Amino acid sequence: MAIEDDVLVIGGGLAGATAALAAAERDVRVRLVTYKQSTLRHASGLIDVLGYTPEGEGPIVDPYEALEALPEGHPYERVGSEAVREALAFFDEIAGDAYAGSHTEANALVPTHGGTVKPTARYPVSTADGLASDARDTLLVGFETLTDFEAPLAAEHLAAAGAPFSARGVTVSFPGIVRDDAKVTRYAHLLDHDETVATDDGETGAREALATMVRDSLEDESRVGFPAILGDEHAAEVRADLADALGVDVFEVPMGPPSLPGMRLEDLLYDALEDAGVRTASGVPVIGYETEGESGDETRIDHVVVDRHGAEIPYRADQYVLATGGLVGKGVRSERERVFEPIFDCHVPHAEDRYDWFVDDVFGEQPYARFGLPADRELRPLDADDEPEFLNLRAAGAVLGGYDFAAEKSGAGVSLATGYVAGTRAGEEGGK
């Protein structure tokens, strides 16, 4: 007997979680199956919609205006700009106070750990006081043992980028950290639990010790930016305590992987899934499927097969959403001779000669960056003849092709919009 649900979402990243939450708005039983951890831990936690056009123009001020001009086949073109607005509104509801930026349709400019500025539609509240459009002078604080954030360099970059304020960077040692390669979770844990640490003036809580370390460096700046390691479960409290102790606003600068803001977003989504009654099974891959076949329809998936360490377990639903990610998340894979989608073997358009998969200019227009599934306006993956691969399968997020999220800064927005549309449709049909 199969594990039965109405809607089955495969993939537990931003697209999959959004699809499951959107489907659960209807009166259906929804399950999310996810294999390895999602690439949200690689993500900055920022929710970008569109920062640059596919031609590389930008930063874009109003992403919605730019959406109208996207080429056919781009995931945004498929779902339409109204769906993008609805998806963002849906996200705002889920995120509640944890995210800011919904007051305007214009992009915000958030400084990143390299000192560049990223155009984004929503941002974690922890970064809100750091916006580059804010004219307040800024002190950036880095840590000797956290080499991913070189505060003086980031400050110089910001100045070179024309930020409307003066930025200064200092590097201090983080109280309580002894290892050169302590994990970001270790920093966060120390602050979350305000562990007692040894300082020159005796033992004190980690938060106070950190504030003391920074206080002497602070001149007349009215805000201080730290790399995004300021707590995990109690991040708001950590930030507030540091702000109190320093007497200025405190913000986080989003970091590269592994990223605490990405993990917090993941936690937020999984809490929402639990509240919405979505059932989840994690740690195990979907390895195959059966169609209804013989008596039924060849173009409808009957069930998928989940591999639990050798045991093959059938999971059946009426509607399926494929949200397994792109080349990094392994929802799209490549071998020397082909690019493919590993679960349903959906069509992935690509040149036959692998030397045509890339161009020599590393930052040029890379064909591989657009690899993924083509889909119809309902987000059903299409085969080589432009027919739906399966009638009850939709795709969402980076498994879709036709866009370069890294260049466009559109990764989170596409995941939200397509997840929202695929999940909503699946919920409507699965409930029939």
Place this chain on the structure above:
Amino acid sequence: MANDRLETGASIDRFEYDRATDRFEYDRATDRLERPFRQRPTDCGDLDFMSDAEQPTDDHVPGDDEFEPIQVFPEAEEMDLRPGADNCYKCSTCDTNCPVAEVDDEFPGPKFQGPEQWRLKRQDDHDIDDSVMKCSNCMRCDSACPSEVPLSQMHNTARGEYVEENMDKLSREYIRNRILANYRRLAPLAATFPRTANFVMGLSVTKWLGEKTLGITSEREFPEFATETFRKWWTKRGGAKVENPDKRIAYFHGCYSNYNTPEVGKALVRVYEHFGYEVMVPDQSCSGTPMFANGMLEDARRAAETNVSELGAALEDGADIIASCSSCSMSLRQEYPELFDFEGTEDVAENTWDAIEYLRVHEDLEAELEGTSVEGADFAYHAPCHSRNQGLDGQTIEVVDAIDGIDAHDVGDSCSGISGTYGWKEENYETSMKIGEEMFDHMEEADAETGLTECPTCSMQMGHGTGYEIKHTLEVLESALLGTALESPQGSRET
């Protein structure tokens, strides 16, 4: 040029070299070589691995000219972890999932213990770093890795090598670890005189001695030995009450259900008989989990050999293998095929199931539970790491949901921190409790006074941190399906 590595040019056209994995593939359909060597353990003495490089694949007819197996890698005596190491692109996702690295300043994390240490070891004069002994073997890094690096396999082999090569066999640490890993060897004696054993183990002088002489923390209560083991009960009962050649299971009870919580084993038997299954209880040894965790690969190998042979025989009798402890099923399903190569290892792995998972897939468990009810308190449920790694983290909540009268509240995805024998060591006790803190907090916040889990040592930790009584999900199912009252565990310490 990679093909230079081939010793002979004879069959070169039948091999396809995969640059990405640094492996030669053989495909049955096209008569090409597939996994010419198996991944196999290093330095495990007389491990009886077979060399696939020298033997035909399963369906090959000996003497068939089509495929002449050759020694592709002449030195393929060691487990080859190269592809795993190469897959690591250093995203550090594993490190952020490591419960030890989050609280222990001394621990360099799974990325170091796995791929980085493996690479370091390519230099001849590097020993395995002793920090590998601080890994608790929770195996969370396995399901964290987005890039298919077999982290726990790398940790298990590194730990095995460290113990074999670098640990003084007369040291207190080695002796203590050996005792903890081989708990099963002592248990039969204690089970013969359970009251005496419980009395002696409960004495503060025993605990003091344990800490002083062996480094076993005196903070914990030793698990109580049952006055009647599961196997004794089974024999006294006359074995199976249901005979059914079409529905058979072989119960792998493991050590803990046998010696300490036979009520779990009894619940399994009653629940499965309720569904018309014939239960078999084959001879068995420890699953090996505590031995892997202590780097005692030789001990684990012996135990695994017994289990694979006994359980393999049960498979031939038409049974599937069912475990009630999540670490036992994890060991049979994942670690055996990763580390050993006895005949039938893969078969055993593929046909081993978690007790509740099996019922969900083979019976309509939900329909059967519909309308049943259990009297009693609600539960604070903790999903063990080893259950999580098998994709079973949401299962208990879903199943208990169908029963009226009780609720199970998930206390979140943190690790309990005890990790089998890990939290029993004096030097790890503090780390273990720091890891557990989040779970204790969430248990206390949850609207429940009783704990629920499927792992015996998580259960110890849950009880130790909160003082709650802890149940196994099978006991709840027994109560729902058979209408029995949820019993208290075997009284309190009988002294």
